[in-house]
Each structure stands twice: as C-alpha cells, then as structure tokens.
Amino acid sequence: MSEGMKVQPDLEFIKYLKNAGGDTLKKCYQCATCSVVCPLSGDDKPFPRKEMIWSQWGLKEKLVADPDVMLCHQCGDCTTNCPRGAKPGDVLGAIRAYAYTHYGFPQGLAKLCSQGKNLPIMILIPTLIIGIVWWLSGGMKLPDGDINFGYFFGDAYYVLPVTTLLIQLIFVPTLLFAIYAFYRGISNMWKGMAAQLPATERNFRPSVTQFISEFIWPSVKEIMTHKRFNECGTNRNRVTGHMPLVFAFIALLAVTAYAMIRKDVFGLFIEGLHVPLTFADPFKILANVAGIALIVGVGILWVNRSRTERENNTTPTFYDWYPIGIVMAVGVTGMAAQIFRLGDVAVMAYLLYFMHLVSVFMLFLYTPYTKLAHMFYRTFAMAFEKYRASGYVQKQD
C-alpha cells in the first residue's frame, strides 16, 4: 500500500489560531462556498477551503508553506459568504500572523511581537535605548534659540557635533537589522514553499536579474496599482485607505533619506545645511503631503477595521491593531512635533520628537514580525507564485 501523509495534528497550533482571530475555524464544514467566491481559488486548489481543513486538523507545516495564504489580502468575500460563520478570511489572517512569527529571525524577537501583552516591553526597548543615548549625549535639555531637531542629541558646535550622528548610530543598524531579519524570514518561507512543490519542479534557480525582472518587479507593479484589491467585493473601500498609505510610506522613506543625506552627510561639511528644510522646499512639501496622506490613510483603515469588528463580529486582535497603532503613532508624533516646533513650544516639541523617534524605531525593528511584514512576505509570495507558474519551473522534468 502506498504511503500517505503522516498526520500529526498540532493542538497548540489550533489553540494559537483560535486566539489570534481564527476562533471560528472549527465551524467550517467544507462546503466550498469560499472557494467559489475567492478569485485566488483554482480548479485543483480549492482555496481557502483546503486551508480551513488544514487549520482544523492543526497542520501547521503545510499552512506556513502555502503561498496562497500569503497571497490572500483579506478582501473578506469568503467571510461574508460563509454560510456557517467560519470566517475563512480571519482564519487566514491568523495563519499569516503565525507564519510571521514562525519565520521570524531572531525567534525571541518574533515571539515578543506576537502578543499584545508584550507591548509595554516593545515600547520600553526603544524608549530606553533612545532615552539613555539622549541622556548620555547631553542633549536632554532645552537648547537656546530656534528649535532644531538636528541638535536633539547635543548642541556643542563646530561644524556639527559628533553626537548629532548618534541618530544614525541608532537607526541605520536597526534598519539593516530589520532588512537582514526579512531576508532570513523570506528565504525560510521560500524554501518551505519550494519544498511543497513536486520533486520535479524544485530544481530551477533563476539568475538575480531574471528573478528581479520576471518575478519581483511584476509583483511590485501589481501591488502598486492595487490590482487585486479591486477584485474584492466586501472590503473594496480598503483601497482608499491602503493606497495613500503605501505611497506615503514610499514618499516618507524618500524624504527621510534625502533629509538625512542633506543634513547629516553634506551638513557635516557645509555650514547651514543642518537646519530644517524650508516650507517651499519640494521635499518638504512632499514630506508634509505624505505625512497627511499617512495619517488620513491609516485613519481610514482604523475606521474600516472598527466597523468590520462591529458589523461582522470579528474578534479584535493585537496582530491587526498593532500596525494601525504604530503607523498612526509615527504620523501623529511627527506631525505634532513639527507643529509645536513652528509654534515654538519647545518642551512639547522635543518631547513629541522623542516619541516620534521611539515610534519610528518600533516601526523599523518590529516590522518583520508583525502584520506590516506582509509588505515583503506577500511580495515574495506573489513572486513565488509567478515563479511556480512560469515556464521555467513547469518545463523541468
């Protein structure tokens, strides 16, 4: 007799999913209504029906290596149409939450970010790091003259104080660390997904340029246009919140990089560059527009989620609320710090700037393990999907 899959249901995994928003998963009775409404579902892969029974059976290994789970962007059609109230969309969200923790590097940090009760520690880490550096730098006092966040870490002056660069010392490694964590997590995911392919389809390895041009870039284009969002029924208006958020992120990343290079690189040598940008500066205009877009976008998502929870009886989870909270914190503290700076309320301005740094630090450090990680995991899952469907893989014998 042929060998079948040796099933070892993981009761802990089921419990995790139930606590992470998938409390309804056991209700599914496999009618496949979800697969009929889901645009991701194919003839030979009834999605998310099969994921539902895998979840019921606690088949963790299969689920974390399932690209479909990552490709789902929770349009909510399956949940709306489910006749049994099993809410497949929410279950898939819970599986993704689990997957980010599962693939997260290092595991300790990933686990820390998986539960709401750890939020105080998550806040405390950057607060202590930035607070101690701030205190040691000697910048923790109200400086004379105009408010200039450029002198947050000390104001000793020749061209620029060395302590100014403390900000780079904190944030650049954090960012690099996050990127490395992403790299580790995504390559684990990729290996897991590839292992699920039939043996004959596992051998193709694309070159880097081919990988980027044929798999990643088309995926990014698709994401930017929010093409798949537009196929959604139930949660269609999420585009109006999510799209400004995406572009705001990109814009803010760009202006921050610009500001850092201009102020803290060229500013080292050229006097007068280490000052706030004027409001007429195109970069400043972009920054403010993006800042507002960020707050508005995340505000829309906030309202949407509250409404979903109210109307669809969805269970609120830390996984879903953390990204909304942290992005809102980044946006509001940044904007408020600028307003108090202009209003010349120094205490408030510096305090809010400190909070802004703390929230940006959290944004950088924790993104690989929280819902925000979807920006990379999903992109690579889409790339994997294109890879799997590509002629190169299919042709392998």
Next chain:
Amino acid sequence: MDKKYGVYICTGCGIGEALDVEGLSGIAEENGMPVKTHEAVCSEAGRQVIKDDMANDGVNIPVICACSPRVWKEEFNFGEGTITVRANLREGVVWSMEKPSEERSQEVINEFTNELAQDYMRMACTQAKKIDIPEASQQETTNRRILVMGGGIAGLTAAREAAKAGHDVLLVEKTDKLGGKALGWRKQLPTKAPWSSLEESSIQELVSAVETDSRITVKTGTEVARVAGAPGDFKITLKTTGTRTEWDAPFRVTVDEQDKIEKGEMEDPNQGFRPYTEGNPDAEVVGAVILATGWVPADVSEFEHLGHGKLANVVTNAEFEKLAKEGKVPANVAFIQSPGGEDNDKDFPYANSVTSMVALKQAGYVREDNPDGKAYILYQHMRTPGNMELFYKGAQNNDGIFMTKATVTGVEEEGGALVVKAKNTLLQEDLDLQVDMVVLGAGMRPTTADASTINLSYRQGPGFLDLELFDGYADSNFICFPYETRRTGVYTCGGVRKATDMVETIDDACGAALKAIQCIESSDRGVSVHPRSGDNSYPEFYFQRCTQCKRCTEECPFGALDDDEKGTPLPNPTRCRRCGTCMGACPERIISFKNYSIDMIGSMVKAVDVPDDDEDKLRIVAFVCENDAYPCIDMAAMRNVSLNSLVRIIPVRCLGSVNMVWIKDAMSSGMDGALLLGCKFGDDYQCHFVKGSEIADKRMANIGETLGSLGLEPERCAVRQVAITDYDKVSDVINEFIDEIMELGPNPFKGF
C-alpha cells in the same frame, strides 16, 4: 333491507354541455330508477334535493352521477342506513375527453364519449342494485390491555405512553432487568436544547417511572412463547427466558410439507408443540402488541481489511462504549464509518444515521479522558438529522476532533500502533493516521432479522413474512405506513423497526402506542384499522360451497385467515384489512363483501353495452386499483389529459381482489380486452396490501393460458403497473394496450 334508489345527474363542471343528459336520464329510467338533474349536486341545494328525497320517499341508495368518487366523499355521505353509489362522469368522461385527431373527428368523439357516459350510468345503476349496506362485525369482547415486548427505551416509553392514555400494559422483558442497551452507555446523546453536549443517561428515571406505574405489569426474565388470537383478543402465553415449552409457537408447515409429514417422509418440526389453533386457557389476554425487542450489534467480520478480530485494538462502537464506561479510553482513536473501501461509499450495514452520532459521542469520550486526546472521524456520510446538527456542530468545535470524508482502504499494525490508511480525503492528501485504537461504526441489526421474535400462532407461521426485502425489518411499507407490520395489531418501534437514536426512539414508541390504541378502538367498533381505516365491511364466506382449496388462507397478505384441520378457513375479522385478496383468490366465488362482491362487479362488467357489429367500437374493461392507479387517472383528467373512450374503468380495492371470473365475464360478453392497473410489485413494491398486485399478475398469467385454450389470445388480458406519480404516463399505458388489442382485432366470440 328495502332498497330505494334515486339517480342524481349533475350538469355542472362541463358535464351538461358535453353530454346528452336526457339520454343518460333515460338509462336510469330503463333501470326503473327515478332521476333528477341539478346544476351542482355537490352544492348545499343539490344535496338538499337528495336529503329531501330520503326524507320524503325513503331513498337510501342515491346514485350520484357527477364527479370522481374520490372527491366530495364526506358531502355525499348521508349517514347510517344509506350507501352512495357514484358514476364518474366528470374526471372519467368529460375532463378526459379526447381531442379531435385524424382518426377521430369531433362528431365521432362526441358519439364515443356519450357511449362511455351511458355505460358508466348503466354500471352505476347495476352497482346500486347489487350493493348492500355493510354492518360492522360484532366482537364478543375487546380487551384494551397492551402487550409491550422488550424493556429498553422503546418498550419502556411505549408502556408509559400507553398507560398515560389509560390502557393497562403488560411489559415483558427477557433479561432480568429493565433498561435494555441504555444500561451499558456511559453517556447519552443530547435529548434537549442546546443539543450540543452529551448527557448523563436518563434510563434509570424511565425504568423507575415504569416500575411505579400502577397500570403497568412488568415481567422480567420472561419471553413470549406464543401470540394467538386477533386484535382486541390476543392470547399471550408467557414462559421463562430460554426455556422450551409446549406452548411455543409452531413453525410454519406448508401444504407440501404436511403431505410429507403424513407420509412419514419428513419429521414434524412441531413435535411436542400444541397445534397453532389450540387456545391456552391460562394465556394472558391483550388487545394489541407493541414489538420493541430492539437490536443487536451488527456483524463486521466481512470487512477483513479493517482487521476486526485480527488486530488488537480494532473494536466496534458497541465494544468501545463498554471500554469507555470502564474508563479505558486511549488518547488517539480513529472512528471508521464506512467500510466499503474504494468499492462503495456505504456506511456499515444497519447504520442509518445513528452510527454517525455515536462516533461523535465517542469522540467526545476521547477528549474528556485525555487532555491531548485526538479523535479522528473518517466518514463517507455524516448524518445528524434534525436538532442533532447542533450536536455535530458542538463536536466539530472541539479542538481535538478531526473529521474528514475519506475512503478507508485498510488498517495495519505498525510498531505496536495502528495505522489507518485513507484516500480521497478533504485534505487533498492520502493519509496514514497513526492511532492507538480503531473504532468501527457497526450498525444495529433488528432482532427480527434472526428470529421470529413475535412468535405468532398463525396459519402462515410464527414470524413476519418476506423480511429479506427489508434487511430483516418487520415492515409492511416503510414510507407509507411506518409502524405497520404485516400482522394487524402488532406494531414495531425503536431499534427493531429502524436504527434509531434515543430521541427518535422515544417519538417512535409514542407513535406505536397510539397505533396500538387505534387498533384496539377500531377492533372494538368492528371496523378496519389500516389502511382502509374505519371501513365497516368485511369479507363474508359462504362456507357450504367451500372446497378447502386453501387459496385464501395461503394468499391473505396479512395472515388473517386461520383454518381448521380440514382446511376450512377461520376468519379473524379484526386481523383483516379488507383488501379482498381472499375474494379474488376464491375459485368458488364464495367470498364477498356486502358492498363489494363478485356478483356486483361481475354484473357491472356485464352492464357495459358491447356493440357487436362495429369494429371501431372495441370495448376494454379496466380494473383499476383505487389506491394509486385510480387517483392517478383522476389527476391526469384534472390536467386535461385525454383518456381513450373505449375503456370502461371499474375501481377495485386492490388488484388482489380481482377475481378471474370478472375477466371471463368480460370476455364472454364480447369485450375485447381486460386491463388491470395497479401498484408496482416486486422488491420495491408499492402495493398498499403488500401482495395484491403481485398475486393479480400471477393470476392473470394463468388466465391467459385458459383463454388460449379457448382460442382467445392471452394478450387480451394484461397487468400494468402505475405509480401515483404517473399521471403523465397513464394515458399512454392505456393507449398502448388498446393498440395491441386493435392489432388483434375484435373478440372473435362477440355477439355469441
């Protein structure tokens, strides 16, 4: 009785426009019957005309020539001392009139249709002359006590319900304890809202309720040796469980076997038993019997690939329940519901929906007893009817209960553990499930499958007949008459009737108790219990001419007729269902009902006017079963389906009641064919009297031979099966038969 006729022709519903009413009236007058017409005989005013005639002129046999006898039954029932005869001019003639075609013009059709109506008039007048008003058979005594056989949930509930309704109950249980199978349950399926979790067994409450009920006499350690007599007066002989007594019910001995016994070629199997006709003076008397003898776990040994009996720890659900009650539940258990592997997806035999629910219950034990317990349910069908859907949902919500539809191909032993191999699962993978124990969802085999159980002391033997058609369930027609067995006065409930869960068993037992009460009350009034409920006619025998041919005693589908040593039938009116199969069987034509006799139908056949010089005007008589085929033709007429106007339809109680003399009557009066339309017969029969249409088919084959010997084509007589849903086909069935007759040409003996 003084018979006074009154003919009432209705001109409503299109009858007046389509038919020559004057001509019809003339026929009544020819028969010496006063006739009146009314535009709506069924109306208050129309019926008042009849009532007035009854009051003023003493009319007691109104002949209503209007709609089908199946409608306005109550309105045209004029009470005691009267009997209504109906001529079906509406559905039978006007509504089913042919439409003009190349073969028949409107003129010809009008002529044919009027002839049809006139024949129905003649037949109705003849029927009126021949009919008599039946009087209910008089019972000497009616005993109202109810015997309940079996002290499980079904028997206990039936006993209690019957007692609550005011009947004394004799409850017989063969073991020494009441409670039955439920005593071995660790927990029971939910019986009330919210239906989602297991309950502690409530059997003890039921047992003590029965034990303390003053109307109920309980006899444990006791079996029923024989049940003699008839509804209202059953004689029950009891015995100690497991013993053999002279009063045990004798085995059935066929006529041939009796011959051999007499010649000494065969041993009498009933040596030492009292003859079945002998009455035990010490017998307990009851009015009706409820059979609740339950079930035994069905055998699973035929499914060798599942390893029961070979591999340790492969057990049946019944065995697992016992282990569970003792607290021996392992942590990883697979429940297999369907043993067919890749050949079929059937559940275990005798499973019904119960095994699904038992698997859910027992999966619950695995979870209760093991914090990390895992229960796998592999099913082809998950059947949780009614509120049990909530129980299914509850089990499904349990983290450690895993369910999938699956084809289980085998169970193997691997390193001390069991591996269940499953294909075609919902997980889209073949599975190898490693478990500590495998539980097979064995079904509930009714006790009637293996023994006569009821132990009747009847001419036709101690058990129910033809049970192989129903896998051993004592059944007369599961869909139409769920409680009925083929023995009037004996009603089954619980596991012996159907694999049922507890809630269903309780409902079932209430139903059986009500049926038993209905039977006793009907017997007391001398009327039929079922399916002709309330029919006060019964077959009467003219014994002087009986030749002891035993056909009636053999053919009665309900074993109503016993016989004496010579073979003369001994009628039991309260066992009788009034189908008339005995009347159809009798070659001497000595069995008839007051209102349904050999003479009456025969005369109706002969009343048809048969033209002997017109080859286009063939005459076909159709005896149509009034249970399904006749309503079916009515329905066709209501849908304006044309019926061939050469056919003269006579409704009969059952094809079994069709005596072959009527066919001879038809042929000798020059009719060209005789058609019998009745219910389906065979393994999935639909006959309301179980055997009637099948017996009719055999008789017709025989009469065909007789006709052949007379030089008539056997094809002129035929039986066709019609279901009640065949209203779109019945006209074609008739036309095909007529086409065959047309090919044969007219009856060569016409006019002689």
